[in-house]
Amino acid sequence: MKQPLAYRMRPANIDEVVGQSHLVGKNKIIRRMVDAKMLSSMILYGPPGIGKTSIASAIAGSTNSAFRQLNAATDTKKDLQIVVEEAKFSGQVVLLLDEVHRLDKPKQDFLLPHLENGQVILIGATTENPYISINPAIRSRTQVFELKPLTIADITIALKRALADEKRGLGKDKIIVEEDALLHFARSTMGDLRGALNALELAVLSTKADDDGTITITLAIAEECVQKKALVHDKDGDAHYDVISAFQKSIRGSDVDAAMHYLARLLEAGELLIACRRLMVCAYEDIGLGNPQAVARTVLAVQAAEKLGLPEARIPLANAVVDLALSPKSNSAYLAMDSALADVRAGKSGAIPDSLRDAHYSGASKLGRGIGYQYPHDFPDHWVKQQYLPDSLKRKHYYEPAATGKYEQALASQMNKRFNKDV
Structure with a gap:
């Protein structure tokens, strides 16, 4: 069975790696390791299809080391033992371990000594943030x-290389890829080189040659073979967050x-619920009292979006995004809440003033509950000067009005007019 084009076009050495110049370019760290033939174990992380496996195989090819590939989730401890035995016999093996974040403790404990003595050079590949998802024992080594x-330029280079390569690629065939078709392969796969090469191969294999044996790939053919490419957006990965x-x-x-x-990216990835939740958070956290009407409109927009579903949900959400982004901003309310929570969690609570305590039960007056409370609605403007905070906090000031928007300026004016902390 013929191997896929993306597999056949994996770099044979470090010079064939596409992109990642910050790692494999001149005088960069992985290039320096390879040139000095002083390899150390590493973890490569990033979205799918951008070269993690390619770099691992290129390192092995450039150093003439044995190269083996396993998957931390599906391969067993016995598979690891076979690699270690080979390393003992040959001196060193470069092991690409896909999904390294899923390496369980028995496999990890078996592997660690062999990483330390340098017989196994581990190249862990993951789409997860290693500082969050990978066991510290592995990460520290x-x-x-x-x-x-x-x-797009990186992927275009790789596509042209595949079209020209007679040994591993498609160079033996008479293939013409129109410029707009080539650009579509490179652009629509969202940085996924594997996906671009697979789409190119599908286009070539599924297109009938002309009478002279030429296979011509047009934009229409490219669009059909790529179909709709999902964003590089893993719900559990870094890109999502x-x-x-x-x-x-x-x-x-x-x-x-x-x-x-960014809303478009979330919606294109099917993340309607996440987009709705985040808009609600934005509305109350970032706009807040700067524009309460915009906050209320966002709640309505989210409700409409949830009822409509995609694709129509994009319409109310787009309105909400414009409304929130261009509204006055204020985080004063939730900062006041956080400040109050900090005091409560630090034990700064204090006794509730007797005048505010529950007085509805028999005998409450004997305990002094509710005595002296003044009912604000019995006074002009429905306000009366009295103490509400505990004695230990009676001069505490949590809410600081922000100078953004007419609404909060009105709140500030009301506060300054009526609220005296010296009560």
Whole structure:
């Protein structure tokens, strides 16, 4: 059975690696390791299809080391034992361990001594943040390198190389890939080189040759073979949380275009519920009292989006994004809440003033409960000067009005007019 093009085009040495110049470029760390033939175990992390396996195989090819590939989730301890025995016999084995974050403790305990003595050079590959998901015992014995998403130019180089390579690629065939089709392969796969190569191969294999044996790949064929490419967006991976973070920070920073972009990424990845939740958080955390009407409109927009579902849900959510991003911002209310929580958690509570205590039961007056309480509605403007905080906190000031928006300015004016902390 013929191996897929993406597999055949894996780099044979470090010079064939596409992208990742911050790691394999001249005088960069992995290049320096290879040139000095002084390999150390490492963890490579980043989105799928951007070169983790390629770098591992290129390292092995450049150093003439034996190269083996296992999966931490599906391969057994016995599989690891076979690799270790080979390392003892040959001197050193480069082991690519996919999904290294799923390495269980028995396999980890078996592997650790062989990492320490250098017989096994571990290259762990993961889409998860290793500082969160990988056991510290493994992480402390490896160097962590983050791989960057490939650019359109990077993928274009790899596609052209595959078309020209007669031994491993498609160079033996007469293939013409129109420029707009090549660009579509490179652009629509969202930085996933494996996906781009697989789509190119599918296009070639499924297109009938002309009378002279030429296979011509048009944009229409490329679009059909790529289909709709999901975003590089793993619900449990870094990309998921990075997009959510960027979405809220863009709204907070009043960049409506960036906020719209990140909302589009969430919706294209099918993350309607996450987008709705994050908008609600943004509304109350970042806009808050700066524009309460926008907060209320966002709640309605989210309710409408949840009822409509995609694709129509994008319409009320787009309205909410524009409204929130361009609204006055205020986080004064939740800062006041956090400040109050900090005091409570630190034990700064104090006794509730007797005048405020529950007085509905028989005998409450004998305990002094409720005595002296003044009912605000019995006074002009429904306000009367009296103490509400415990004695130990009666001069405590939690809420600091923000100078953004007419609404909160009105609140500040009301507060300054009526609230005297010296009560």
